Amino acid sequence: MGHHHVSSSAMFFNVLVALLILTGITVGTSRIDFGAANMMIAMAIASVKASLVMAFFMHLKWDTAINKIIFLSSFLFLSLLFIFTFADHATRRMDTQWHVTKAPVDKQWVHPSQLVGK
Template identity: 40%
Template sequence: MNEHPEHSGHADHAEHIDSVKTYALILIALLILTIATALVATIDLGPLNIIVALAIAVTKMMLVVLFFMHVRYSTRLTRLVLIGGMLWLAILLLFAFADFATRGWLGIPGK
Protein backbone atom coordinates (compact mmCIF):
# COMPACT_ATOMS: atom_id res chain seq x y z
CA MET A 1 0.00 0.00 0.00
CA ASN A 2 1.25 3.44 -0.86
CA GLU A 3 2.02 5.73 2.09
CA HIS A 4 1.30 8.90 0.12
CA PRO A 5 -2.20 9.15 -1.33
CA GLU A 6 -2.31 10.03 -5.01
CA HIS A 7 -4.59 12.76 -6.29
CA SER A 8 -5.84 11.62 -9.66
CA GLY A 9 -5.31 14.36 -12.22
CA HIS A 10 -5.06 17.21 -9.74
CA ALA A 11 -1.30 17.43 -9.39
CA ASP A 12 -0.93 20.08 -12.09
CA HIS A 13 -3.87 22.21 -10.99
CA ALA A 14 -3.18 24.16 -7.81
CA GLU A 15 -6.01 26.08 -6.16
CA HIS A 16 -5.24 29.76 -5.76
CA ILE A 17 -6.79 31.59 -2.85
CA ASP A 18 -6.50 35.35 -2.46
CA SER A 19 -5.83 37.00 0.84
CA VAL A 20 -8.57 38.39 3.05
CA LYS A 21 -7.19 41.87 2.35
CA THR A 22 -7.77 41.40 -1.39
CA TYR A 23 -11.35 40.26 -0.84
CA ALA A 24 -11.95 43.20 1.52
CA LEU A 25 -10.66 45.65 -1.10
CA ILE A 26 -12.90 44.09 -3.75
CA LEU A 27 -15.86 44.32 -1.36
CA ILE A 28 -15.15 48.02 -0.74
CA ALA A 29 -14.82 48.64 -4.48
CA LEU A 30 -18.12 46.87 -5.16
CA LEU A 31 -19.87 48.87 -2.43
CA ILE A 32 -18.48 52.15 -3.79
CA LEU A 33 -19.57 51.22 -7.32
CA THR A 34 -23.05 50.29 -6.05
CA ILE A 35 -23.36 53.68 -4.34
CA ALA A 36 -22.10 55.33 -7.54
CA THR A 37 -24.81 53.51 -9.49
CA ALA A 38 -27.49 54.84 -7.14
CA LEU A 39 -26.10 58.38 -7.27
CA VAL A 40 -25.74 58.43 -11.05
CA ALA A 41 -29.35 57.28 -11.36
CA THR A 42 -30.46 60.51 -9.66
CA ILE A 43 -28.47 62.73 -12.03
CA ASP A 44 -29.86 63.54 -15.48
CA LEU A 45 -27.01 63.00 -17.92
CA GLY A 46 -29.28 62.75 -20.92
CA PRO A 47 -28.25 59.98 -23.30
CA LEU A 48 -25.15 59.26 -21.21
CA ASN A 49 -27.22 57.76 -18.36
CA ILE A 50 -27.27 54.32 -19.96
CA ILE A 51 -23.60 54.44 -20.93
CA VAL A 52 -22.47 55.39 -17.42
CA ALA A 53 -24.74 52.78 -15.82
CA LEU A 54 -23.44 50.07 -18.17
CA ALA A 55 -19.82 51.09 -17.55
CA ILE A 56 -20.31 50.79 -13.79
CA ALA A 57 -22.13 47.46 -14.20
CA VAL A 58 -19.39 46.04 -16.43
CA THR A 59 -16.74 47.13 -13.93
CA LYS A 60 -18.59 45.37 -11.11
CA MET A 61 -19.06 42.29 -13.27
CA MET A 62 -15.35 42.13 -14.08
CA LEU A 63 -14.39 42.37 -10.41
CA VAL A 64 -16.73 39.51 -9.52
CA VAL A 65 -15.65 37.33 -12.45
CA LEU A 66 -11.92 37.93 -12.05
CA PHE A 67 -11.64 37.58 -8.28
CA PHE A 68 -14.64 35.69 -6.87
CA MET A 69 -14.88 33.25 -9.79
CA HIS A 70 -11.05 32.98 -9.93
CA VAL A 71 -10.84 33.61 -13.69
CA ARG A 72 -7.80 35.76 -13.02
CA TYR A 73 -5.83 32.62 -12.15
CA SER A 74 -7.48 30.21 -14.62
CA THR A 75 -6.24 28.56 -17.76
CA ARG A 76 -6.11 30.22 -21.16
CA LEU A 77 -9.09 28.17 -22.31
CA THR A 78 -11.27 29.57 -19.52
CA ARG A 79 -10.23 33.10 -20.44
CA LEU A 80 -10.90 32.39 -24.12
CA VAL A 81 -14.41 31.14 -23.33
CA LEU A 82 -15.07 34.23 -21.20
CA ILE A 83 -13.82 36.61 -23.90
CA GLY A 84 -15.80 34.75 -26.57
CA GLY A 85 -18.97 35.01 -24.50
CA MET A 86 -18.46 38.72 -23.90
CA LEU A 87 -17.81 39.33 -27.61
CA TRP A 88 -21.00 37.44 -28.48
CA LEU A 89 -22.93 39.54 -25.97
CA ALA A 90 -21.45 42.71 -27.49
CA ILE A 91 -22.54 41.59 -30.97
CA LEU A 92 -26.09 40.90 -29.76
CA LEU A 93 -26.28 44.26 -27.99
CA LEU A 94 -24.94 46.01 -31.10
CA PHE A 95 -27.70 44.47 -33.21
CA ALA A 96 -30.34 45.35 -30.61
CA PHE A 97 -29.18 48.97 -30.42
CA ALA A 98 -28.97 49.19 -34.23
CA ASP A 99 -32.55 47.92 -34.50
CA PHE A 100 -33.71 50.38 -31.85
CA ALA A 101 -31.95 53.31 -33.55
CA THR A 102 -33.45 52.63 -36.98
CA ARG A 103 -37.08 52.36 -35.91
CA GLY A 104 -39.39 55.26 -36.60
CA TRP A 105 -41.37 56.74 -33.74
CA LEU A 106 -45.11 56.89 -34.25
CA GLY A 107 -47.10 59.78 -32.89
CA ILE A 108 -49.81 59.25 -30.31
CA PRO A 109 -53.23 59.38 -31.99
CA GLY A 110 -55.37 62.31 -30.90
CA LYS A 111 -52.51 64.57 -29.86
Protein backbone atom coordinates in the same frame (compact mmCIF):
# COMPACT_ATOMS: atom_id res chain seq x y z
CA MET B 1 -1.63 21.21 -5.60
CA GLY B 2 0.55 23.96 -6.97
CA HIS B 3 -1.76 25.10 -9.77
CA HIS B 4 -4.40 26.30 -7.32
CA HIS B 5 -4.30 29.95 -6.34
CA VAL B 6 -5.45 30.78 -2.82
CA SER B 7 -6.35 34.46 -2.50
CA SER B 8 -5.84 36.35 0.74
CA SER B 9 -8.81 37.26 2.94
CA ALA B 10 -7.73 40.92 2.82
CA MET B 11 -7.99 40.94 -0.97
CA PHE B 12 -11.54 39.53 -0.90
CA PHE B 13 -12.55 42.10 1.71
CA ASN B 14 -11.09 44.97 -0.36
CA VAL B 15 -13.03 43.77 -3.41
CA LEU B 16 -16.24 43.66 -1.32
CA VAL B 17 -15.68 47.23 -0.08
CA ALA B 18 -14.99 48.42 -3.65
CA LEU B 19 -18.20 46.74 -4.88
CA LEU B 20 -20.30 48.36 -2.13
CA ILE B 21 -18.77 51.80 -2.79
CA LEU B 22 -19.43 51.41 -6.53
CA THR B 23 -23.06 50.50 -5.72
CA GLY B 24 -23.34 53.80 -3.81
CA ILE B 25 -21.81 55.67 -6.76
CA THR B 26 -24.34 53.98 -9.07
CA VAL B 27 -27.24 55.25 -6.95
CA GLY B 28 -25.62 58.71 -6.61
CA THR B 29 -25.00 59.27 -10.31
CA SER B 30 -28.53 58.09 -11.18
CA ARG B 31 -29.84 61.09 -9.19
CA ILE B 32 -28.04 63.57 -11.45
CA ASP B 33 -29.45 64.21 -14.93
CA PHE B 34 -26.69 63.65 -17.47
CA GLY B 35 -29.25 63.01 -20.23
CA ALA B 36 -28.36 60.09 -22.49
CA ALA B 37 -25.01 59.76 -20.69
CA ASN B 38 -26.77 58.34 -17.60
CA MET B 39 -27.08 54.96 -19.34
CA MET B 40 -23.41 54.96 -20.35
CA ILE B 41 -22.33 55.89 -16.80
CA ALA B 42 -24.55 53.22 -15.17
CA MET B 43 -23.32 50.53 -17.55
CA ALA B 44 -19.67 51.61 -17.18
CA ILE B 45 -19.87 51.31 -13.37
CA ALA B 46 -21.71 47.97 -13.66
CA SER B 47 -18.98 46.72 -16.02
CA VAL B 48 -16.26 47.66 -13.53
CA LYS B 49 -18.19 45.85 -10.76
CA ALA B 50 -18.70 42.81 -12.99
CA SER B 51 -14.99 42.79 -13.85
CA LEU B 52 -14.08 42.81 -10.15
CA VAL B 53 -16.43 39.87 -9.46
CA MET B 54 -15.08 37.91 -12.44
CA ALA B 55 -11.38 38.61 -11.86
CA PHE B 56 -11.26 38.14 -8.08
CA PHE B 57 -14.36 36.37 -6.68
CA MET B 58 -14.49 33.99 -9.67
CA HIS B 59 -10.66 33.70 -9.75
CA LEU B 60 -10.68 34.23 -13.51
CA LYS B 61 -7.48 36.28 -13.17
CA TRP B 62 -5.63 33.09 -12.15
CA ASP B 63 -7.62 30.66 -14.31
CA THR B 64 -6.35 28.99 -17.49
CA ALA B 65 -6.30 30.88 -20.80
CA ILE B 66 -8.92 28.56 -22.33
CA ASN B 67 -11.38 29.21 -19.48
CA LYS B 68 -10.88 32.96 -19.84
CA ILE B 69 -11.45 32.73 -23.60
CA ILE B 70 -14.60 30.60 -23.18
CA PHE B 71 -16.27 32.90 -20.66
CA LEU B 72 -15.25 36.21 -22.20
CA SER B 73 -16.28 34.99 -25.69
CA SER B 74 -19.89 34.87 -24.43
CA PHE B 75 -19.73 38.68 -24.15
CA LEU B 76 -18.35 38.87 -27.68
CA PHE B 77 -21.33 36.88 -29.02
CA LEU B 78 -23.66 39.00 -26.90
CA SER B 79 -22.27 42.15 -28.54
CA LEU B 80 -23.16 40.63 -31.95
CA LEU B 81 -26.77 40.25 -30.76
CA PHE B 82 -26.83 43.85 -29.56
CA ILE B 83 -25.16 45.26 -32.71
CA PHE B 84 -27.58 43.57 -35.14
CA THR B 85 -30.64 44.32 -32.98
CA PHE B 86 -29.78 48.02 -32.87
CA ALA B 87 -28.73 48.14 -36.52
CA ASP B 88 -32.26 46.93 -37.30
CA HIS B 89 -33.84 49.45 -34.96
CA ALA B 90 -31.79 52.36 -36.30
CA THR B 91 -32.91 51.70 -39.87
CA ARG B 92 -36.60 50.98 -39.19
CA ARG B 93 -39.49 53.42 -39.05
CA MET B 94 -41.70 52.90 -36.01
CA ASP B 95 -44.85 54.69 -34.92
CA THR B 96 -44.37 54.81 -31.16
CA GLN B 97 -47.42 57.05 -30.74
CA TRP B 98 -49.87 54.43 -32.05
CA HIS B 99 -51.80 54.47 -28.76
CA VAL B 100 -52.66 58.17 -29.37
CA THR B 101 -52.95 58.39 -33.14
CA LYS B 102 -54.22 54.85 -33.80
CA ALA B 103 -52.80 55.50 -37.27
CA PRO B 104 -51.30 52.60 -39.17
CA VAL B 105 -47.57 52.70 -39.76
CA ASP B 106 -46.76 53.69 -43.35
CA LYS B 107 -46.62 50.69 -45.59
CA GLN B 108 -44.26 52.43 -47.97
CA TRP B 109 -40.59 52.18 -47.14
CA VAL B 110 -38.93 55.55 -46.56
CA HIS B 111 -35.23 56.07 -46.32
CA PRO B 112 -34.32 56.94 -42.69
CA SER B 113 -32.74 60.23 -43.78
CA GLN B 114 -36.13 61.33 -45.21
CA LEU B 115 -37.96 60.91 -41.90
CA VAL B 116 -38.78 63.99 -39.85
CA GLY B 117 -39.17 62.03 -36.62
CA LYS B 118 -38.97 58.38 -35.84
